[in-house]
Amino acid sequence: MKILTGNDLKTGDVTWWTGSDWSRHVEDAVDVGESFETILHEEEAARRVNVPYAIEAEMTDDGPRPAHIKDRVRALGPTVRPDLTLKPADPEAGNWVI
């Protein structure tokens, strides 16, 4: 599957395309197939996201999992600072990245 990601223009936060908006959580990302160019252009022009792009991902029981480790680090947060990730209460969250 292909999902869209970028950074929030104002805050720089990593965001994921939900089909109608942008979410901080990769679990909310939807498969956009191959027809995503229009979404990228419209959303960037509307300043709802900065430098969005499409990535490969696989659907799992926990939702979409980006194919590349770099995007998984982006999705969760730095593996060396669990307290700064999106799942600070889950000590095993980093395993999802590796």
Added chain:
Amino acid sequence: MYQYDKYDQQMVDTRVAEFRDQVERRLAGELTEDQFKPLRLMNGLYLQLHAYMLRVAIPYGTLNSKQMRMLGHIARKYDRDYGHFTTRQNIQYNWIKLEDAPDILADLASVEMHAIQTSGNCIRNISSDQYAGAAADEIADPRPWAEILRQWSSFHPEFSYLPRKFKIAVIASDEDRAAMRLHDIGIQLVHKDGELGAKFFVGGGMGRTPMIAPEIRDFVPADELISYAEACLRVYNRYGRRDNKYKARIKILVHELGKEEYTKQVEEEFAHMKTLGLNPPVEELARISEYFADPAFEVDASDELDLSDPDFNLWVDQNTVVHKQAGYSIAIISLKPKSGIPGDASSAQIDLMADLAEQYSFDEMRVTHSQNIVLPHVKKSDLYALWQKLDEAGLAPANLDLITDSIACPGLDYCSLANARSIPLAQKISERFADLGRQRELGELKLKISGCINACGHHHAGHIGILGVDRKGTENYQLLLGGSAAEDTSLAKITGPGFSEDGVIDAIETVTDLYLKERQEDERFIDTYRRVGMAAFKEAIYG
């Protein structure tokens, strides 16, 4: 320390106002990201994996308590309560909001700091010896020259769009503590027939094509130093490649032209420049030098130390360095605790270091390229009180230059260029080699870790270097041996096939075990490696 004059302050304040306007226009949609990106990069604002990242310049790594407290304030107010001291003697913040960036730059400007030229194809922050002004072995203080170079290179109209970024280091002792020959230009202040001048080394660097800068001139009179640097830059600006970013650094030009031809062209340009009268006026050199006068040392300060506390004794032995002034020491605060992140400091730690510098070190600190903090002028009679306060705050690991005093780039945990994580390796190595007795048995061992070929973690210059690579989507680590950033500069060589994270740590243990077995007398790891050669280490690692 240097203090801004009205021109310095006006330049920085004007830049803040300009950037505030640019940010407003970006947020209002009047600038696209393509238009805005070069403008934010000129102000040190990157977009990294998790957020915007701001890189703040710390000129030649020198700062005072007021400036350090401001760095703590920024960490607390605008970031996530910490900062990361880098291998370029700067600090980076990893969680910056674009809308806050102008206010941060304004706060920095209020203490004579900025983020200008911390990115882009321009002359970056000048680096220098972290012990400058305190070292017993320096022939002159390199900081006035670093400051003159800073002023010359700031907004230099001819060098704002170089083929590629450009890094200059200045030292003033035979011992190289600033990786001088791994810079685009390395300058070593020297005396010749009683006159102060400089040796010039041009064309060094790390990155994907590491090179050691060759010496191109053994003496440039001090008052012509800027003109000679300008001649070096002019030849590069004219002939450096702009068609291929991977071949655009000056090291490639010097290598392809050859040292002799490059030097010939520089000498011709220099001869031309001397006709233009561009050397800084003598009065300006004197004015800047006055800011770097020695602090008011107590001339009768005692050299006596009570070393009866064994932990204090270890810290003094490992983390203090001989000072030029009797009764004083240079004290190094290690930012490498067990399981810690090299170079990271919380806002509370940053504030504490500022307080301690104010109380014990004439209000001065230095950031090292090894990602530690130096208190350059500590009275020996104050060392115990200083150490106790550092120890309480977790800032007293006695591991300077030992295997756990590793350099590590932010790696894939933060950096969009990285291929693999660096920090977890540094953490695990610090745990594997946690025993201080074992570390000291291994002695001086420079371990340097980069998460990609760009080599921000200086892996080419590590006695032991680690390079993280992406192998089919999986992190893989190459092991290198034999590098040095010191005066015996050398480039490390790859041992062979790469390893998993755990595998490379096992391999490090194997090579350190072999070193202990093979070393003679007082040999350091690097000495034994050079004597024994790579083959023996490869045999031990791979069989």
